[in-house]
Amino acid sequence: MKRKSLSIIAVGVTAVLVLSGCSRAGQDSSSTSGEITMWTHSAGNPGEIAVYEQIIADFNASQTKYKVVQEDFPQGSYNDAVTTAAAARKLPCLLDMDGPVMPNWAWAGHLQPLGLPDDLINSLLPTTVGRYKSTVFSAGYWDAALAIFARKSVLDKNNIRIPAVDKPWTLDEFNAAVTTLKASGYKTPLDLGAADKGEWWSYAYSPMLQSTGGDLVDRNTMKSAEGALNGPDAVKYFTWFQQAFENGWVDNAGPIGNQRFIDNSVALSYTGVWNAKAALSSVGDDLLILPPVDFGKGPKIGGGSWQWGISAGCKNVEGAREYLKFSFQDKYLTAFADSQVVIPSTVAAMKASQYFSDNAKLREFAVLSQKFALARPATPGYPVISSSFEKAAKDIMSGAEVKSTLDAAVRAVDADITSQNGYGF
Numbered sequence: 001m002k003r004k005s006l007s008i009i010a011v012g013v014t015a016v017l018v019l020s021g022c023s024r025a026g027q028d029s030s031s032t033s034g035e036i037t038m039w040t041h042s043a044g045n046p047g048e049i050a051v052y053e054q055i056i057a058d059f060n061a062s063q064t065k066y067k068v069v070q071e072d073f074p075q076g077s078y079n080d081a082v083t084t085a086a087a088a089r090k091l092p093c094l095l096d097m098d099g100p101v102m103p104n105w106a107w108a109g110h111l112q113p114l115g116l117p118d119d120l121i122n123s124l125l126p127t128t129v130g131r132y133k134s135t136v137f138s139a140g141y142w143d144a145a146l147a148i149f150a151r152k153s154v155l156d157k158n159n160i161r162i163p164a165v166d167k168p169w170t171l172d173e174f175n176a177a178v179t180t181l182k183a184s185g186y187k188t189p190l191d192l193g194a195a196d197k198g199e200w201w202s203y204a205y206s207p208m209l210q211s212t213g214g215d216l217v218d219r220n221t222m223k224s225a226e227g228a229l230n231g232p233d234a235v236k237y238f239t240w241f242q243q244a245f246e247n248g249w250v251d252n253a254g255p256i257g258n259q260r261f262i263d264n265s266v267a268l269s270y271t272g273v274w275n276a277k278a279a280l281s282s283v284g285d286d287l288l289i290l291p292p293v294d295f296g297k298g299p300k301i302g303g304g305s306w307q308w309g310i311s312a313g314c315k316n317v318e319g320a321r322e323y324l325k326f327s328f329q330d331k332y333l334t335a336f337a338d339s340q341v342v343i344p345s346t347v348a349a350m351k352a353s354q355y356f357s358d359n360a361k362l363r364e365f366a367v368l369s370q371k372f373a374l375a376r377p378a379t380p381g382y383p384v385i386s387s388s389f390e391k392a393a394k395d396i397m398s399g400a401e402v403k404s405t406l407d408a409a410v411r412a413v414d415a416d417i418t419s420q421n422g423y424g425f
């Protein structure tokens with residue numbers, strides 16, 4: 001996984017919203033002869049494509065009734081391709097999608113319930129299963145996870161406690177740690193990735209908000225962000241967020257990624273599993289993969305990434321389901337995860353992974369995903385929620401008054417929900 005995959009909503013918010021206005025239940029371009037067209041966003045990623053090609057070759061060779069045909073699109077143009085196909089009622093039978101976008105597509109009528117066996121769905125990490133109003137519409141081979149990278153030698157030198165999964169840093173400890181590290185000579189001790197844009201902001205920072213006690217929207221109703229995004233807990237979190245920049249603990253300088261940590265120009269890096277392999281190569285056994293900070297209501301990290309669904313107009317639904325069922329074999333999940341350095345969606349696949357098995361170097365990411373991951377709100381309004389959150393957070397980072405900025409974000413979110421009659425909730 002590359003960080004850019006987290007920006008799909010940013011480049012595609014308009015596209016996603018356009019989908020909502022298209023005619024429902026677009027027709028599949030697959031023929032009735034048994035050919036099943038499958039679209040991926042993986043063009044330019046040879047590792048992903050190779051695994052897909054192997055799964056498809058094995059499935060096609062295993063039976064004679066169906067033939068899966070793969071088409072790969074560059075990620076940057078993928079949403080546009082889906083938008084165009086939906087408008088023309090020519091969606092493929094199988095298509096992948098970023099997990100948070102799925103409810104919008106399901107609500108718009110472009111997806112049908114996935115229909116895979118319960119035992120398969122129940123074997124997957126919860127954050128790799130996409131539900132809209134309790135119905136499963138998508139499932140994925142992998143998930144990502146966030147952690148804090150540090151050097152053991154640096155923490156030891158500064159007498160900073162090394163946190164563990166069962167005893168993470170409290171916010172007071174974290175504040176004291178970055179204060180100490182700044183005083184030790186790091187101009188900016190912490191990299192939060194604030195130079196990035198798009199979906200990174202919700203994926204990375206809303207878990208901190210949720211750990212404080214706030215949220216992006218009221219998940220009990222999905223009808224309003226009032227009190228969740230602008231309540232006392234949200235104000236508390238964003239006040240800390242703003243002060244972290246004012247104190248010089250963090251900044252929004254680039255480059256995007258983990259290079260400043262590798263160069264040892266920052267002591268702590270809040271980053272993802274996709275940067276772990278390079279960090280291991282550079283830092284070696286001195287690398288620590290630390291749990292997220294407990295802001296008061298328990299640690300949280302983002303969950304939910306690319307998943308597979310079946311279009312509403314698919315003419316070979318049973319074949320599509322047979323293919324997906326076949327594709328979720330543990331050996332394929334392991335191959336995909338080790339190719340991309342992402343977390344397999346089953347425990348068995350993790351145990352076979354060179355990176356995430358019990359004694360592997362990156363095992364901690366699998367533990368963090370299982371223990372702390374929280375999916376983004378499963379509502380068709382999520383694209384507007386995400387963009388509103390990003391705007392508010394960036395304004396607050398730049399010095400805007402916290403409460404009024406959050407109130408404005410709530411008004412934007414609630415106006416969208418109201419305009420769409422509650423998105424079915």
